[in-house]
Amino acid sequence: MKPKAWWPGLPVITLALSAMVPVAGSAAPAQAASPPAAGTTTWKPRPEQWHKTVTVKDLAIPMSDGTILRGDLTFPATADGKAVTQKLPVLVTITPYNKSLPIGTNGGTLLGADVPADYFVDRGYAELWVDARGTGSSEGRWSAFSERESRDAGEVVAWAHRQPWSDGDVGMQGGSYLGIEQLFAAEQQPPGLKAIFPTVPSADPYRDVAAAGGELDAAFLPQWFLLVSGTGAIPPAFSLREPQSALTMAVDHLAAGVGGTLPEVLSGALGGDVAYDGPYWAERKPITHIDKVRVPTFIVGGEYDIFQRGEPLLFEGIQRAGTPVKFIDGPWDHLQAGSGKEIGGAGYGSLAELELRWFDHWIKGMDTGLDQIAPVTYYEQGTGRWVRTDQWIASDLSAQSFQLSGSSATAVKSGGLTAGAAAAGKSILQPLPASGLCTRSTDQWTGGLPSVVLKDLPCWNDNRLNDASGLAFDSAPVTRTLRFQGPINARLYVSTTSGDGLLSLALEDVAPDGSVHRITGGWQSVSQRALDKAKSRYLDGKLIQPWHPFLKSTKEALPPGTIAPVDVEIFPTGAAIQPGHRLRLAVEGFDIPHLAPLPDAGVQALGPMMIYTGGDYPSSVTMPVR
Incomplete structure (x- = not known):
């Protein structure tokens, strides 16, 4: 490899930036990739013409x-x-x-x-x-x-x-x-x-x-x-x-x-x-x-x-x-x-x-x-x-919803996540300003820098500690592989004590040994819940990617005690839950250091919220399933 031109003062800026600039490709922990798929190309690059x-x-x-x-x-x-x-x-x-x-x-x-x-x-x-x-x-x-x-x-x-x-x-x-x-x-x-x-x-x-x-x-x-x-x-x-x-x-x-x-x-x-x-x-x-x-x-x-x-x-x-x-x-x-x-x-x-x-x-x-x-x-x-x-949302995908069922208690018990009938329940979500701190989310939203310094930190790959700071809703162990791919919507029925708050969600794979792999995440401010249906995305008539205006004029506090649906865009991915594993939706009120409330939120960010499930409040997760 021939070196690029070198600026004489580079060592100074290199030292100044070294704390936040790793070598590109320094790997954050990730699941090991499989061997190349069948039909891998046999094309070979042509050789150099000049040296x-x-x-x-x-x-x-x-x-x-x-x-x-x-x-x-x-x-x-x-x-x-x-x-x-x-x-x-x-x-x-x-x-x-x-x-x-x-x-x-x-x-x-x-x-x-x-x-x-x-x-x-x-x-x-x-x-x-x-x-x-x-x-x-x-x-x-x-x-x-x-x-x-x-x-x-x-x-x-x-x-x-x-x-x-x-x-x-x-x-x-x-x-x-x-x-x-x-x-x-x-x-x-x-x-x-x-x-x-x-x-x-x-x-x-x-x-x-x-x-x-x-x-x-x-x-x-x-x-x-x-x-x-x-x-x-x-x-x-x-x-x-x-x-x-x-x-x-x-x-x-x-x-x-x-x-x-x-x-x-x-x-x-x-x-x-x-x-x-x-x-x-x-x-x-x-x-x-x-x-x-x-x-x-x-x-x-x-x-x-x-x-x-x-x-x-x-x-x-x-x-x-x-x-x-x-x-x-x-x-x-x-x-x-x-x-x-x-x-x-x-x-x-x-x-x-x-x-x-x-x-x-x-x-x-x-x-x-x-x-x-x-x-x-x-x-x-x-x-x-x-x-x-051939397409990102291919023709073999169909929308499937999983209902949140029953109640969850922080660090004590999980609610349910089911494709069948959901039990009515309500769960108190107490926002904790430490939620998100030791998760793949932290690594993701700092560009992958933390895992370069602390590459063996267990919480990059196991989210169970962070999940204990919020609510969890788990499916039963799946009996056949559940494959999904694309954007995902979570509709949660909530009430607040302060008028606002953040719903920080993680969609996860819970292994039989109890370890928790964070697949993807989504976030939504309750006061910005206004939904533009014309710009949102639907599959089989079901919402899979909500679109919120996020304008000052559409920001509206939720009156204390009022129950309202909030659609949370969970960012797109491709994943499979294998037999014996569980699908989990984890809910927290913060994602630190990723997100910070706007200054005018004040104590609203710390106010408890209530999550409602089943009956008149069909909280659910909807995803494209293959």
């Missing part, structure tokens, strides 16, 4: 408003170290994490894909890494996923398309923020864009991560904001040779922190407009215009990823538009899925090989056997097998 590269740093890329973005261009080189003269297709990556650092780059340390440095350059592609507006060495004010930044993405592709060293064909790659930029670029439909390969992208940043269920994310977003701000403060390499441009960049970055992104973050934290799904978030959702993505797209997601909810929605939106699209969803957190280190378990080869297959086919016109890759390949929790389907 040397040359990089031109800090190319000026002018935007339509006069702002200058900066990009590093890497080209294959001949044996004497000179760039090859032929025009080549270009793979573009737009990053907010400073292209001069080995962070977020191929071979890098944070969301860096598990792809050898210069893998594609050695095989006849040019690579262009560009700092997003207001980050790294680029001018402008950073405002993540804003309309202006989205326009930049399309303009960068159009710029690469018309350069004299380009053959006019462009692809895009990268994970997380870098993957979201690809979707925004594709929605602009710039000339020359032929294919994209986003790993761990978001569909709706508000619902996916910023405010699950209407409460604010307090785990991932603060560390992410510090990372982008910290890497953006590093002086650019061109400071001495272009002092005026460097000064402009520095002023823009400072102004963005004081007058742009920082106030936006604080507004959300203080319960301002950004805390609700209003105009600020409307322009930051790739899913809104996903039908405009008309270039072949390959999405990699994770069942424990921070964007777990949105990745299937992106796949479905692109598929509906008739655009070629593939989706692999594995048992990975954000770092694991972004790195792709374990993607070979899906049976199609390494991440580098998958990307090469994708780009060689759609950009170079080669036959790389893409028909051997199913539209959807997902990991089935509980069995460890990989499942291949």
Whole structure:
């Protein structure tokens, strides 16, 4: 592996970030993946064409408003170290994490894909890494996923398309923020864009991560904001040779922190407009215009990823538009899925090989056997097998409901979960501000960082301790395998003593030995229970994915003593409960450190709630079952 260029001051920033930036692919504990499924592809990657590269740093890329973005261009080189003269297709990556650092780059340390440095350059592609507006060495004010930044993405592709060293064909790659930029670029439909390969992208940043269920994310977003701000403060390499441009960049970055992104973050934290799904978030959702993505797209997601909810929605939106699209969803957190280190378990080869297959086919016109890759390949929790389907919600799925039955008492007894008749009952849920602290949820919503430091901590894989802080409703041991896949809805009939509160749910697999595997989770603020039926999703006439507006105008306290149904979106997954195991729905009133109540919640977050079951209050869980 050939090393990337190294910024002289890197050791300083590396030490500063070391507490929160692990090596990409450092594995959070997960169920072991099964061997590749039958029919695994036999395609083999082609060998290198070149063995040397040359990089031109800090190319000026002018935007339509006069702002200058900066990009590093890497080209294959001949044996004497000179760039090859032929025009080549270009793979573009737009990053907010400073292209001069080995962070977020191929071979890098944070969301860096598990792809050898210069893998594609050695095989006849040019690579262009560009700092997003207001980050790294680029001018402008950073405002993540804003309309202006989205326009930049399309303009960068159009710029690469018309350069004299380009053959006019462009692809895009990268994970997380870098993957979201690809979707925004594709929605602009710039000339020359032929294919994209986003790993761990978001569909709706508000619902996916910023405010699950209407409460604010307090785990991932603060560390992410510090990372982008910290890497953006590093002086650019061109400071001495272009002092005026460097000064402009520095002023823009400072102004963005004081007058742009920082106030936006604080507004959300203080319960301002950004805390609700209003105009600020409307322009930051790739899913809104996903039908405009008309270039072949390959999405990699994770069942424990921070964007777990949105990745299937992106796949479905692109598929509906008739655009070629593939989706692999594995048992990975954000770092694991972004790195792709374990993607070979899906049976199609390494991440580098998958990307090469994708780009060689759609950009170079080669036959790389893409028909051997199913539209959807997902990991089935509980069995460890990989499942291949043509659609995310395939025709062999049907909706099945399980009724909560009887009463549960915290740390004392479980209620029931049944496909038959439910017994009436009521259970007191006392919110405990420690719930969620030692669970896979904590690891998931910090991007997989805690398990790097404490990888053997039992509660990453066994949720029974956390379940003792809330209520549990268990099925009888199943007699035949129960397979489900897709989004899930829990409708709970509740009353409150304070008018509000959080329902933090976990869908789990209870093994015969009593160990508890957390499959997936869902969250909902009681005061944001308003349901938009037109935007919600139904299967066989049953609700499987509720859609709540999350607006300040739709927020309504539940009068003490009033019983009302609250639909909780449980994030999509694929799993199987095997014979002898039980299906569990666990209910808590907090998910720490993942979510924090809005400041105006006050003591409402601590008020007891009552969960009602059976009879007039048919609390239930509804899922697509295979």
